[in-house]
Amino acid sequence: MESILSILGSVASIGAAIWAFIEAGKAADSASQAVQVRDEMIDRRRLVEVSKVHAQTDRILSVVSKIGPSCNIKKLKGVDFHGIAKEVEEYARFLNEQSSNFSELFVNKASSLCRELNEDIEALSDASDPESIKDVGKRIYYKINSFMPFVKDLADERQERPVSAK
Secondary structure, eight states, X not given: OHHHHHHHHHHHHHHHHHHHHXXXXXXXXHHHHHHHHHHHHHHHHHHHHHHHHHHHHHHHHHHHTTSSTTOOGGGOTTOOHHHHHHHHHXXXXXXXXXXXXXXXXXXXXXXXHHHHHHHHHHHHXXXXXXXXXXXXXXXXXXXXXXXXXXXXXXHHHHHTSOOOOO
16 A cells, blocks of 8 residues: 555656646746847837937937028028027937947947037037038038938838847
8 A cells, every 4th residue: 555655656746747847848938038028128119219319310400401501691690500509419418318228339429429519519609600600500410410321220220120029
């Protein structure tokens, strides 16, 4: 009788071990899926942030175009170039803030643009005649415009990443 109980106990132990092994496999799969979901959420958040940078870059180009290459010096009289300087300053701050979320290459380009814009923001705020306003406006416009393809490429790269399989 003891031997039968011992055999039944051994079979029950083996069965419990097999069941625990199967459940451990399921738990590992669930943990792996949780990591995939977390990574996908991080990628989506970064895509949103890149999209914001793209939208703000596009917006600031429109703002700066009022004093940029295509503006007419004769029509600069009513333009609030101090307000434009303030918006460019806010854009530079926004760009600097967002750069921490991206690759080293983006950080370098964004930091470089921010440094260059800081000088131009001061020059625009101090400008007193229409010619100097337009000169500074053109410099700002061209610097931001040359940064735009990089932002667009980054946004496209983020959007084209495959969604993880479920």
